[in-house]
Amino acid sequence: MFTHIMVGANDPAESIKFYDAALGALGIKGHNMGDRAFYSHNGGNFGVGAPRDGQSATFGNGGTIGFKADTKEQVDAFHAAGCANGGTCDGKPGKRDGAPGDNYGAYLRDPVGNKICAFWTKK
Template sequence: MMFTHIMVGCSDPAKSKVFYDALFGALGGTPGFDTGKGAFYQHNGGAFGFTLPANGEPVSYANGGTIGFAATSTDMVEAWHAAGLANGGSCEGAPGPRPMPGRNLYGAYLRDLDGNKICAFVDLTEKA
């Protein structure tokens, strides 16, 4: 494994928890552990969290950065995207095929409540 966890900043921990609980629920995960300043999720060997910035400055997001979450079916990608939209996220790419040489990918993109770009993908190459 290349990393121990991924953490992003948030401006409203309570609203972010509702948003990410819905997203991880759509991927088969459980609600996050509330840290008081954010929440932390563990699912399928990965760890993800969000928190108020430790330095007290306004939250910001990575320009050009994307965090990808694994799904196991196209239905799961679609449920993930719908959960994000229903809980305040914005669409950055509707669910659908994502062409890549030699791979059969299906994915969707969202922006979370603080502008972080996230996606969910399933690789259908082996399933075809």
């Protein structure tokens, strides 16, 4: 359905450091392109960088970008790496009450305030 998802960054180096750590914990490697970086995994593409229009980057209120984790341990590592690299906790790792099935996830805010999460689902 999507070719990619892109979020803006006011300090690209700070945001790239955050995403390298948080997504790296999920086994997702980035490709740094100066003021932007792209992360590709299993056919999905995610980018972060300075807005092309020169305006300040802002976050979307109510939006969340979810990344798939292969294990609960990856969710924990994603959360810890994000918090240690400029992000803030927006939901500690754990079972998500109200979510269908056996979902385990964690939420972070990146340095700009974009809300991201990692989820593992028992099969």
